[in-house]
Amino acid sequence: MVPLYKYIKYSELKESDFWEFFGLNELESRETDNGLSVKMIKTGGFQEYIDIEFYVNKSDEIFRAILKLKRLWVGDYKNLNPFAKDIIKSFVYAITPNEYKQNVENLVNILFRIHGSEDKVIYIRKPDTIKIDSRIQDVINVVLGLKDSFIYELNSLRFVFRNQIENDISFLLILFETSK
Numbered sequence: 001m002v003p004l005y006k007y008i009k010y011s012e013l014k015e016s017d018f019w020e021f022f023g024l025n026e027l028e029s030r031e032t033d034n035g036l037s038v039k040m041i042k043t044g045g046f047q048e049y050i051d052i053e054f055y056v057n058k059s060d061e062i063f064r065a066i067l068k069l070k071r072l073w074v075g076d077y078k079n080l081n082p083f084a085k086d087i088i089k090s091f092v093y094a095i096t097p098n099e100y101k102q103n104v105e106n107l108v109n110i111l112f113r114i115h116g117s118e119d120k121v122i123y124i125r126k127p128d129t130i131k132i133d134s135r136i137q138d139v140i141n142v143v144l145g146l147k148d149s150f151i152y153e154l155n156s157l158r159f160v161f162r163n164q165i166e167n168d169i170s171f172l173l174i175l176f177e178t179s180k
Contacts, residue, residue: 006097007061007178010039010054018094022087024052046083049073052091063178067091071163071170076145080116088143088174092159095176103154107136114140143172 013019014026023044030038041052048070055064067088074084089111096104110132115121132140141147142161149162160175 006099007059007063008095008097009060010056010062011060013054013062013094016094018090022090043087046073050087062095065091065095065176067174069172069174071145071172074143074145074172075116078116078118080114080119080144084172085112085114085143088172091174092176096157100154100157106130107139107152110136110140111143114143116144145172 014024018024024041025044026039027042028040030040032038035058037056039054039056041054043050043052049072050070051066051068053066053068054062056062069084069087073081075081089108092104092111093101093108110130113127113130135150135152138147138150139152139159139161142150142163145163147163149160152159152161156179158175158177158179160173160177162173162175164171164173
């Protein structure tokens with residue numbers, strides 16, 4: 001059985017709602033030794049807290065992407081920044097090939113609905129009850145800073161959610177990779 005799979009094209013991503021909504025700008029593009037392009041991206045707002053990289057092959061296909069957020073800006077299990085939740089769920093959805101979008105919809109919806117234990121939440125109507133499987137709970141725990149890392153796999157796609165420290169600064173890193 002041949003796996004159902006297709007890459008997201010970098011040129012198509014640049015025309016997407018994700019690109020436009022977050023005001024993304026390509027700051028730098030560099031070639032690697034093996035002929036790949038690494039695109040360094042910044043958002044329109046909160047630039048000091050957000051870094052994005054796309055790894056693109058000669059066919060314009062994104063096979064690796066990184067969203068790197070300063071943990072101080074993201075927040076934690078007590079207080080979670082709604083703007084951070086928005087870019088996290090939007091990144092996951094935008095970088096997922098169309099053939100797999102339905103497989104990440106539950107994850108994306110839950111990522112947007114989570115909040116810190118001390119966040120003030122006002123509901124206009126009672127929220128629906130959502131079943132959260134253990135894999136999604138592990139992702140949530142990483143986003144909330146309660147777990148170091150978790151790998152969320154979908155056939156040949158892989159999302160790595162990881163908390164890490166670089167030069168004494170804490171980050172939440174979301175890495176998207178494909179493997180054929």
